[in-house]
């Protein structure tokens with residue numbers, strides 16, 4: 001069991017039933033989610049001691065978020081109470097060729113107002129093995145950009161492994177602004193979740209030769225990123241092919257020291273909910289790295305963790321290591337007795 005801190009925003013998610021536009025809905029389904037919270041939940045399900053750091057309002061919604069996290073075993077002692085409101089997002093579910101649509105309503109949230117003065121990183125990072133953040137937090141306010149930069153510097157100085165999921169969200173900010181905020185973090189990161197589009201549009205890397213296979217292209221991008229930021233130990237991403245809103249193909253990739261390891265390509269049909277699939281994947285990768293598993297096993301586990309997430313409602317993955325490994329060993333379709 002390792003000790004982990006993740007920091008980010010958790011929101012109320014309100015989603016339409018399948019087959020309904022947002023403006024038609026008279027009933028919305030409630031869940032709680034946020035990239036870093038989703039990773040915290042997964043890693044807690046994997047048996048780690050995980051602290052989620054955030055700020056939520058001091059009202060029944062803030063209390064509900066806390067109970068949600070606690071129900072998955074996440075430590076909420078560093079959940080600060082205060083500020084104006086819980087960020088919210090609306091999800092119009094996709095069907096067939098119509099993809100899902102997210103509408104954020106998160107301005108002036110309690111989390112976006114969180115400042116450096118409210119946290120004591122020296123205390124927070126004591127005995128911690130891994131600190132995980134995502135680019136979403138950087139998009140929310142200047143104080144959060146300052147806070148994340150300070151946090152990763154402090155984590156690195158304390159010898160803690162650091163991880164960043166780029167998680168670019170176009171509706172929150174421009175590529176230019178994201179690029180400016182992300183680059184200063186990269187000299188302090190050990191693990192990065194990023195792919196081809198991040199390399200080109202956020203890090204300014206020259207596009208790979210089009211004649212290359214997609215694996216060769218990814219290796220090219222990771223090599224180029226490593227030339228700029230040699231301290232990054234692992235880079236990871238998924239290849240996703242969207243066949244329809246309910247059928248995707250997904251394959252995991254992890255790269256280290258010039259070598260790329262891949263999971264099998266999962267055909268995920270009958271998708272129940274794909275939100276949080278990337279976070280389930282990231283948590284799987286982080287678990288394998290923390291447990292010093294061979295990277296071939298790490299990436300198979302992460303790919304399967306993500307595939308399983310697509311079968312359940314909400315943003316969080318709710319599978320244990322044993323359950324994921326059992327499906328990996330057993331593959332699908334068989335009755336588990």
Ligand SMILES: O=C(O)C(=O)C[C@H](O)[C@H](O)CO
Pocket residue numbers: 033034035036038136169275276277278279315
């Ligand atoms: O989109 C966001 O900002 C979220 O954090 C909501 C979701 O939980 C997240 O996108 C899933 O990765």
